[in-house]
Amino acid sequence: MSDSDAQDGANPDRHPLDVIFRPRGVAVVGVSTQPGPDGRMGGNFLNALLEQGYDRDHALYAVNPKMSEVRGVTCYPSVLDIPDPLDHVISQIPSDGVQELVEHCIQRGVRSLHFFTAGLSETGEEELIQQERELVERARAAGMRLIGPNCMGLYAPGPGLAFNSESPTEEGNVFLLSQSGANATGIINGLGARGLRFSKGVSYGNAADLKAHDFFDYALHDPQTELVVAYIEGPRDGRAFFEALKRLARVKPTIVLKGGITEDGARAARSHTGSLAGSIDVFDALCRQAGAMRVRTLDDLLDLAVAATTELRHTRGRNVTLVGAGGGYAVLSSDQMAMEGLTVPPLPDEVQDRLHEFIPIAGTSVRNPVDANFGRDHPMDFRSDTGLTRRAFDLIAGSPTTDLIFTTVGTRWHPGQDHSRDARRHQLELTADELDRIAQEHHVPIALILREANIEDAGQPAYERGVGVFPTLERAARAVATLLEWRRRREGLPELFER
Amino acid sequence: MSDSDAQDGANPDRHPLDVIFRPRGVAVVGVSTQPGPDGRMGGNFLNALLEQGYDRDHALYAVNPKMSEVRGVTCYPSVLDIPDPLDHVISQIPSDGVQELVEHCIQRGVRSLHFFTAGLSETGEEELIQQERELVERARAAGMRLIGPNCMGLYAPGPGLAFNSESPTEEGNVFLLSQSGANATGIINGLGARGLRFSKGVSYGNAADLKAHDFFDYALHDPQTELVVAYIEGPRDGRAFFEALKRLARVKPTIVLKGGITEDGARAARSHTGSLAGSIDVFDALCRQAGAMRVRTLDDLLDLAVAATTELRHTRGRNVTLVGAGGGYAVLSSDQMAMEGLTVPPLPDEVQDRLHEFIPIAGTSVRNPVDANFGRDHPMDFRSDTGLTRRAFDLIAGSPTTDLIFTTVGTRWHPGQDHSRDARRHQLELTADELDRIAQEHHVPIALILREANIEDAGQPAYERGVGVFPTLERAARAVATLLEWRRRREGLPELFER
Numbered sequence: 002m003s004d005s006d007a008q009d010g011a012n013p014d015r016h017p018l019d020v021i022f023r024p025r026g027v028a029v030v031g032v033s034t035q036p037g038p039d040g041r042m043g044g045n046f047l048n049a050l051l052e053q054g055y056d057r058d059h060a061l062y063a064v065n066p067k068m069s070e071v072r073g074v075t076c077y078p079s080v081l082d083i084p085d086p087l088d089h090v091i092s093q094i095p096s097d098g099v100q101e102l103v104e105h106c107i108q109r110g111v112r113s114l115h116f117f118t119a120g121l122s123e124t125g126e127e128e129l130i131q132q133e134r135e136l137v138e139r140a141r142a143a144g145m146r147l148i149g150p151n152c153m154g155l156y157a158p159g160p161g162l163a164f165n166s167e168s169p170t171e172e173g174n175v176f177l178l179s180q181s182g183a184n185a186t187g188i189i190n191g192l193g194a195r196g197l198r199f200s201k202g203v204s205y206g207n208a209a210d211l212k213a214h215d216f217f218d219y220a221l222h223d224p225q226t227e228l229v230v231a232y233i234e235g236p237r238d239g240r241a242f243f244e245a246l247k248r249l250a251r252v253k254p255t256i257v258l259k260g261g262i263t264e265d266g267a268r269a270a271r272s273h274t275g276s277l278a279g280s281i282d283v284f285d286a287l288c289r290q291a292g293a294m295r296v297r298t299l300d301d302l303l304d305l306a307v308a309a310t311t312e313l314r315h316t317r318g319r320n321v322t323l324v325g326a327g328g329g330y331a332v333l334s335s336d337q338m339a340m341e342g343l344t345v346p347p348l349p350d351e352v353q354d355r356l357h358e359f360i361p362i363a364g365t366s367v368r369n370p371v372d373a374n375f376g377r378d379h380p381m382d383f384r385s386d387t388g389l390t391r392r393a394f395d396l397i398a399g400s401p402t403t404d405l406i407f408t409t410v411g412t413r414w415h416p417g418q419d420h421s422r423d424a425r426r427h428q429l430e431l432t433a434d435e436l437d438r439i440a441q442e443h444h445v446p447i448a449l450i451l452r453e454a455n456i457e458d459a460g461q462p463a464y465e466r467g468v469g470v471f472p473t474l475e476r477a478a479r480a481v482a483t484l485l486e487w488r489r490r491r492e493g494l495p496e497l498f499e500r
Numbered sequence: 501m502s503d504s505d506a507q508d509g510a511n512p513d514r515h516p517l518d519v520i521f522r523p524r525g526v527a528v529v530g531v532s533t534q535p536g537p538d539g540r541m542g543g544n545f546l547n548a549l550l551e552q553g554y555d556r557d558h559a560l561y562a563v564n565p566k567m568s569e570v571r572g573v574t575c576y577p578s579v580l581d582i583p584d585p586l587d588h589v590i591s592q593i594p595s596d597g598v599q600e601l602v603e604h605c606i607q608r609g610v611r612s613l614h615f616f617t618a619g620l621s622e623t624g625e626e627e628l629i630q631q632e633r634e635l636v637e638r639a640r641a642a643g644m645r646l647i648g649p650n651c652m653g654l655y656a657p658g659p660g661l662a663f664n665s666e667s668p669t670e671e672g673n674v675f676l677l678s679q680s681g682a683n684a685t686g687i688i689n690g691l692g693a694r695g696l697r698f699s700k701g702v703s704y705g706n707a708a709d710l711k712a713h714d715f716f717d718y719a720l721h722d723p724q725t726e727l728v729v730a731y732i733e734g735p736r737d738g739r740a741f742f743e744a745l746k747r748l749a750r751v752k753p754t755i756v757l758k759g760g761i762t763e764d765g766a767r768a769a770r771s772h773t774g775s776l777a778g779s780i781d782v783f784d785a786l787c788r789q790a791g792a793m794r795v796r797t798l799d800d801l802l803d804l805a806v807a808a809t810t811e812l813r814h815t816r817g818r819n820v821t822l823v824g825a826g827g828g829y830a831v832l833s834s835d836q837m838a839m840e841g842l843t844v845p846p847l848p849d850e851v852q853d854r855l856h857e858f859i860p861i862a863g864t865s866v867r868n869p870v871d872a873n874f875g876r877d878h879p880m881d882f883r884s885d886t887g888l889t890r891r892a893f894d895l896i897a898g899s900p901t902t903d904l905i906f907t908t909v910g911t912r913w914h915p916g917q918d919h920s921r922d923a924r925r926h927q928l929e930l931t932a933d934e935l936d937r938i939a940q941e942h943h944v945p946i947a948l949i950l951r952e953a954n955i956e957d958a959g960q961p962a963y964e965r966g967v968g969v970f971p972t973l974e975r976a977a978r979a980v981a982t983l984l985e986w987r988r989r990r991e992g993l994p995e996l997f998e999r
Contacts, residue, residue, distance in 0.1 A: 181828020260828055265844040266835030272865050273827055299832060328772055329680020329759055333798060336765030345764040366771050453952045
């Protein structure tokens with residue numbers, strides 16, 4: 002579908018919010034006349050749009066009466082002076098100028114206005130709450146939608162919309178909504194490093210006009226979106242929120258992280274987005290009822306998103322075989338699996354006997370956890386051409402006691418090896434290729450455990466090959482256990498994860 | 501005290517195990533004739549001793565009848581051929597040769613024999629269990645002590661004993677005992693990166709002869725040791741274990757991590773060190789009764805050791821002020837503090853007003869969490885010479901609502917900055933200097949939150965300045981909360997953390 006189709010407001014197949022994620026022209030209002038701490042002019046939003054390439058195929062403008070150009074972008078005195086096309090406006094002016102800006106945008110036929118501008122309802126001051134309410138009424142009456150105030154706005158890698166310079170530029174299948182800009186950035190960077198990519202995203206702050214349920218409805222109808230992740234502080238309209246969540250979560254897996262679930266957190270949420278938190282028990286019960294997955298931390302959200310978009314989502318049961326470091330590490334790993342709700346059953350005797358044919362060393366367990374040593378100086382590693390590592394994995398994956406495998410094999414670098422980034426990346430690609438083959442052949446999902454520092458190099462190549470990466474065994478286990486529990490609760494509902 | 505004093509077995513002030521940690525000569529028996537995966541000859545133990553400098557002041561030998569020299573170390577056909585002095589022997593021969601080796605060591609007057617050699621009692625086979633028992637009886641009758649079998653042995657940075665090449669070479673005040681070699685390495689590397697240093701350490705495996713209670717007793721009497729950390733799978737003698745732990749923990753803070761606390765973990769522990777795990781509830785109750793701190797994961801052990809050896813151990817109460825990223829990050833951070841048992845009380849109005857004098861930006865909270873922005877493009881950072889960052893911290897640390905501070909300020913690098921390792925290290929040293937001054941002046945402990953990847957650069961310089969570093973706010977909170985709870989339980993016992 003071409004961009005011009007997408008802009009056809011009369012097209013009955015397009016969702017009314019679609020125009021917001023595909024603007025034909027964008028203006029950044031209030032660009033700074035001073036360079037930022039990085040020495041660049043224009044500020045965060047203009048630079049993000051330039052680096053994501055929005056200006057390659059679309060019209061990009063800046064507004065500041067004191068300049069005529071910034072970083073190659075024409076700078077106009079006012080929105081009223083900008084030529085066509087102009088669909089979307091980003092405001093980074095102080096709050097005392099927003100009323101005039103709304104009028105100008107309405108005059109110019111702008112479709113959506115995003116307020117990075119803060120200092121309105123979240124202050125808790127009655128006058129400012131009232132002012133925000135009036136802005137919304139005025140905009141809605143004129144057919145213009147508001148995003149925010151007090152937020153980072155839109156991320157859409159397709160057209161090149163972004164609020165961070167370093168967000169992934171490729172499109173994907175994850176829809177992100179977040180009341181917080183910081184957490185939106187944390188999710189984009191965190192999932193990006195693990196290899197996931199986004200259909201669209203929005204940081205929507207105070208939710209004065211567009212609210213979570215509007216974006217849930219959009220994500221439900223967006224054909225690009227297959228998974229939804231949401232950071233919520235306080236739904237403005239609880240009933241609409243849970244009804245939209247229920248419609249969405251019946252069709253697309255949806256992960257919800259609630260901020261402000263303690264008294265201290267709720268106090269912070271009030272001063273952040275003016276949200277009233279309400280009871281977390283009620284929220285949790287309604288999420289369950291809606292068929293969504295609620296998580297407690299940002300890390301849990303990231304891990305569950307990885308599990309829900311890799312072969313791990315098809316995991317048959319709770320029986321995990323661990324392949325990696327042995328000894329006390331294996332003992333603590335087994336404890337962690339059990340504490341997270343998985344089990345580590347011993348491999349059958351015949352599988353242990355066959356593993357012992359080529360893992361003969363005393364002190365090296367082949368029971369489960371399987372110690373990844375073929376000898377003191379010979380760790381399992383897919384780079385060796387003896388084929389033993391593949392044979393070991395085929396035996397383990399073929400065991401009836403193995404529902405899934407967690408492993409660290411093929412992720413270590415030994416002294417004396419080539420430690421260059423290219424060499425590490427090449428090794429991890431090889432490992433991911435082999436693990437993917439084993440997983441496919443035996444219908445046994447595999448998760449790769451990779452230190453946080455290495456995930457930034459290897460997350461994406463592994464994910465592309467269908468292998469989810471996690472920084473710790475514990476986090477992998479929690480994600481899979483949450484997914485299994487969620488699937489169990491959904492019995493009777495349509496199966497979301499068809500092979 | 502000189503090394504020769506230390507060897508005087510007749511000195512009534514020396515603990516009987518002291519000789520083990522200060523051997524006048526060490527032999528590695530069974531060095532390989534083949535290079536390892538790193539291309540080096542000699543294997544793990546010989547290389548670790550060479551790289552830790554044991555051979556600089558002491559006699560170091562190798563044993564293998566097929567070679568006369570390895571990496572500059574003279575290689576003898578047998579222990580019997582080694583000249584004086586020889587106190588400690590490391591065995592990496594297969595288990596069928598251990599009986600002869602014990603006899604040779606007794607003949608040579610060896611004081612301690614460490615078996616890396618595995619394949620004895622941990623196999624669960626009656627014959628091998630019996631063989632191990634006989635070895636112990638024979639050695640004890642001759643006045644020689646055994647370490648292991650199935651373990652990594654001794655770490656003592658003073659004389660240069662080590663089992664890993666990259667362990668810290670400086671001495672410190674932490675005593676480590678671990679049944680597992682892998683977890684001993686994890687603890688040495690993990691605490692090492694955070695800046696802690698060790699008095700002595702031992703990985704003692706099957707504990708056939710020397711057991712946890714022997715090492716507890718040694719740590720109690722060792723003047724170098726101020727904190728003890730222990731990884732235990734199954735105490736061989738429960739009564740002796742808890743009695744020794746009680747004597748130790750009354751005098752020196754002691755952190756215990758128990759492996760095998762679930763059915764799956766206990767199964768792994770049986771095949772690892774032959775340990776019978778027993779009930780974790782009983783173990784936990786006995787640890788509490790003994791006044792020790794029990795942790796559930798290796799990360800918790802690391803974090804608690806940092807908290808227990810920095811100013812954080814003097815924390816007055818549960819009121820934490822968070823200084824760092826704002827918005828949704830602050831909301832989730834506040835939730836995490838509360839879930840871990842700390843609180844995030846609002847700063848008093850007068851402190852907020854004074855902070856607002858120089859933090860004027862809308863949307864920037866000075867309530868608590870305090871958003872570390874003096875403006876959109878001007879984050880708090882001790883490198884700026886305006887002094888505003890120091891003023892802000894002085895106000896926060898001086899507030900009666902602040903028992904302790906967690907912060908990320910001064911740990912970020914902006915695009916365009918010098919990103920070299922030296923520059924980052926210099927910045928973190930500056931930050932640690934400032935935080936230390938603030939902590940001292942206001943008697944308010946400060947923890948610095950630093951991404952895992954940066955801890956490896958900055959952990960030690962920060963720790964040297966009295967500032968504990970933690971990879972996440974959540975982990976810092978859990979450590980402090982555990983410490984506060986432990987102190988509360990100890991009421992009536994002697995105060996361990998005198999200023």
